[in-house]
Structure formats: structure tokens, C-alpha cells
Amino acid sequence: MxxxxxxxxxxxxxxxxxxxxxxxxxxxxxxxxxxxxxxxxxxxxxxxxxxxxxxxxxxxxxxxxxxxxxxxxxxxxxxxxxxxxxxxxxxxxxxxxxxxxxxxxxxxxSKYPEQNIIYKVVAEYPHDPNNFLEGFLLEGNTVYESDGLKNSSQLIKYTLGTTRPIIAEKQPGHIFSEGCAIAGDKIYQLTYQNKIGFIYDKNTLKKLSEFPLPNEIGEGWGLTFDGKNLIATDGSNTLYFLDVNNPSKVVKKLAVGGYKDIYTQLNELEYHEGFIYANIWYQPFILKINPRTGEVVGKFDFTKITEENTKDDKEHVLNGIAFKGENMLITGKNWPKIYEMAVQ
Structure with missing residues (x-):
């Protein structure tokens, strides 16, 4: 039993x-x-x-x-x-x-759909079509531009409405320059895969120093300044906030997202009146991003303008954002024009 x-x-x-x-x-x-x-x-x-x-x-x-x-x-x-x-x-x-x-x-x-932002082209300016544009800034009537590719990378400044540089600072042949930003009397510039950044005197464009890119950033893409921190992209959907006094230090990271899209390959950046504007590599859009949350709250569709400038070469993508007062300026890699938009 x-x-x-x-x-x-x-x-x-x-x-x-x-x-x-x-x-x-x-x-x-x-x-x-x-x-x-x-x-x-x-x-x-x-x-x-x-x-x-x-x-x-x-x-x-x-x-x-x-x-x-x-x-x-x-x-x-x-x-x-x-x-x-x-x-x-x-x-x-x-x-x-x-x-x-x-x-x-x-x-x-994000919880809410992004707004489709309406605009009107109000002016056009010449742009040197030889420039493989990576960073684009406007201060007053002066344009600061970072151009990429090995053996042709440079930082230049010129007057809006002209294409002849006032000053041009050429980089060594192995350097592939990327985004740039103005902070005070200095210009900060990233490199694509060289893992370093440069700091220049804004007035003379003479190089003051170099810094290693933070380990968190695999590649340097876009750069802007919000009045406190530098903000960088690396081709992902992440924004990296950098200490302006020590650009090798990441202060915080912020992921960006929309209602239906994650929005990877964030590229050229511009900070304007409390928002970050970013273009997406190989896409004809510019996003308006809340820098506190990462939410994409608005979106510009520049399909028609982009198609006009990429029909001969798909690498000639939209890649330049700046502001002239309340109006937005856009251009791209090897584009012959800069467009001024009134946002409606």
C-alpha cells in the first residue's frame, strides 16, 4: 500500500x-x-x-x-x-x-499628431553649388557655413546675397567637417568620423582649439546652441546636450519622436525661440521639436523645393536651416540657392 x-x-x-x-x-x-x-x-x-x-x-x-x-x-x-x-x-x-x-x-x-506648418517663399539668394553644405548659420546678414567631404572641408563666412567668402578656413585633407554652431564669440564645428571637434574665433575663423567628441556620439552630424548647451546629432533619433565649456561632456540625452515616426537620421540643427529645428537626412522635411520632451510638434514639407535641387544628384539633399528674424532660411548640399520662408 x-x-x-x-x-x-x-x-x-x-x-x-x-x-x-x-x-x-x-x-x-x-x-x-x-x-x-x-x-x-x-x-x-x-x-x-x-x-x-x-x-x-x-x-x-x-x-x-x-x-x-x-x-x-x-x-x-x-x-x-x-x-x-x-x-x-x-x-x-x-x-x-x-x-x-x-x-x-x-x-x-508621441500622444498628439505633429502640426503641418504652412510657409511661403518670399525671397531667394545665391548659394555656391560647389559647397557640400553640412552646417549653416546666419548672424545679422553674415552667413557662416561648414562644408564637408575629405579634401574639401572648410568653414567659411560670407554676406547673404553673395557667394564669395569673406574668410575661408580650410581643413586638412583627412577631415570631413559637419555641423557648426555659434556660442558667444566662438564657432564650434563637428567632424563626421574623425571623432574630434574644432573651436574657432568667430570673427577671424582662426582655430583656437580641438576637443574629442564624447564617447556616446558615434559620428558628428548636426550642431546648434540653445543659449546654455550645445546640442548635437549623430544620425540617430537622439539629441545630445553638450557642456559648452567642455564639449566632450554629455549633459543629457533626449530621444525624439513623432505621432507615427521615430525620426532617425536627425541631421542639421537650428535653435530658434525655444524650439529645435532639425532636418532628416535624405528626406524633404524639417521638424520642429520641443527641447524639453523630444516631441515633434510641427513639420515643414519642402518636397517641391528639394526635388528641384536633387534631380541631378540624390546626394544633394536638404541640409541647411537658419533664421532671418522670424523667417526661415533653407538650403542644401550643392544647392545653387538659399530660400527664405515666411512661416504662416
Whole structure:
């Protein structure tokens, strides 16, 4: 009898174990299917995660961890999530005491659609079509321009309405120059893959010093100044705020996102009256970004102008943003014109 009883207990335990394993597998499969469907669809800030019943019915506790953060709130809260891809791990404690883990990607978008900003072309100015433009600034009536490519990179200044440089500072042949920004009496300039930046005297364009790019920035793309920090892009959807007194130091990072798009490949930047304006590499759009949240609140569509200037070479992309009072100036790589827009 004892042997029979022991056999029955062992058999019952085996059934419980097999049932538990099957439930665990069903939970992970259901969660994987859910995560896959939502990765394609994405979430908006404020949304709640509605996990499958196969998961919630058998779970005692569920949390989401990413990096050094963890939350048991199944909501897309900006305290934990940022725009774009969030690589996370779901942690599930089952009702039978098992711990299950599953990696996932949660794509986060802004809560509100970005505004389509209306504009009107009010003036055109000549631009040197030989310049592979990377950075574009206007102060008063003086244009400061950073031009790229190896063996032809330079920083120049000229008067709006002309194309002849007042001063041109050529870079060594191995340098590929990128975005630039004015901060006080200095101009800061990034390089593409050389992992260094330059600081110049704004008036003479004489190089004052160099600095290593922060390790967080893989490549130098765009640069602007918000009155406190330099802000850089590296081809992702991240804005890097740099200490203007030590540009090798990242003060903070901010992910950018729209209602339906993550907006990677942010490129040339301009800061104007509390907003950051950014173009997207190979796209005819300029975004208006809230620098506190990373939300894209507005969007300019320059498709017609861009097509006119890229029909002979697709590399001649929109890549220059500046402001002349309240009007926006745009141009691009090897464009023959600068366009002045009245924003309506």
C-alpha cells in the first residue's frame, strides 16, 4: 500500500510539473505574440499595456525592466520610457512561484499628431553649388557655413546675397567637417568620423582649439546652441546636450519622436525661440521639436523645393536651416540657392 501511495504522489507531482511547464510555455508564447504585434504597431505616451489573459491569469506579479529602471505599472510613462525603441525585459512571477523573463522592444510615439506648418517663399539668394553644405548659420546678414567631404572641408563666412567668402578656413585633407554652431564669440564645428571637434574665433575663423567628441556620439552630424548647451546629432533619433565649456561632456540625452515616426537620421540643427529645428537626412522635411520632451510638434514639407535641387544628384539633399528674424532660411548640399520662408 505504501508503494502504491508513493507512486500516486509521484505521478500527481509529475502531472503538476508538466502542467506548470505547459502553462509557462503558453504564457511566454502569448507574451511573445503580443509583443511582436505591438512592436509593429507601437504605443503612444499614456497608453496602457493590455497583456493577454494567458499571461495575467497565471501571473502573481509582472514588471518591466530596462537598464537600471524597473516598473510594475503597465503604462507608457515618460518617467520610464523614451521616444523610439525601448529594449526591455518582462519579468513574470507565476502563481506557482516560477520566475519567467522575456526580452522585447517597445516602440513609443508621441500622444498628439505633429502640426503641418504652412510657409511661403518670399525671397531667394545665391548659394555656391560647389559647397557640400553640412552646417549653416546666419548672424545679422553674415552667413557662416561648414562644408564637408575629405579634401574639401572648410568653414567659411560670407554676406547673404553673395557667394564669395569673406574668410575661408580650410581643413586638412583627412577631415570631413559637419555641423557648426555659434556660442558667444566662438564657432564650434563637428567632424563626421574623425571623432574630434574644432573651436574657432568667430570673427577671424582662426582655430583656437580641438576637443574629442564624447564617447556616446558615434559620428558628428548636426550642431546648434540653445543659449546654455550645445546640442548635437549623430544620425540617430537622439539629441545630445553638450557642456559648452567642455564639449566632450554629455549633459543629457533626449530621444525624439513623432505621432507615427521615430525620426532617425536627425541631421542639421537650428535653435530658434525655444524650439529645435532639425532636418532628416535624405528626406524633404524639417521638424520642429520641443527641447524639453523630444516631441515633434510641427513639420515643414519642402518636397517641391528639394526635388528641384536633387534631380541631378540624390546626394544633394536638404541640409541647411537658419533664421532671418522670424523667417526661415533653407538650403542644401550643392544647392545653387538659399530660400527664405515666411512661416504662416
Amino acid at each position: 505504501k508503494a502504491v501511495k508513493k507512486s500516486l504522489i509521484s505521478g500527481f507531482a509529475l502531472i503538476l510539473l508538466l502542467t506548470s511547464c505547459r502553462n509557462d510555455k503558453d504564457m511566454l508564447n502569448a507574451l511573445a505574440d503580443y509583443n511582436h504585434s505591438m512592436e509593429e504597431k507601437g504605443y503612444h505616451l499614456g497608453d496602457r499595456l493590455k497583456l493577454p489573459e494567458d499571461v495575467t491569469d497565471h501571473a502573481e506579479a509582472i514588471s518591466i525592466s530596462f537598464g537600471d529602471k524597473e516598473t510594475s505599472e503597465m503604462a507608457i510613462d515618460p518617467k520610464f520610457f523614451e521616444y523610439g525603441e525601448n529594449k526591455v525585459t518582462f519579468n513574470i512571477r507565476t502563481k506557482n512561484g516560477e520566475m519567467l523573463n522575456q526580452d522585447a522592444t517597445i516602440n513609443v510615439f
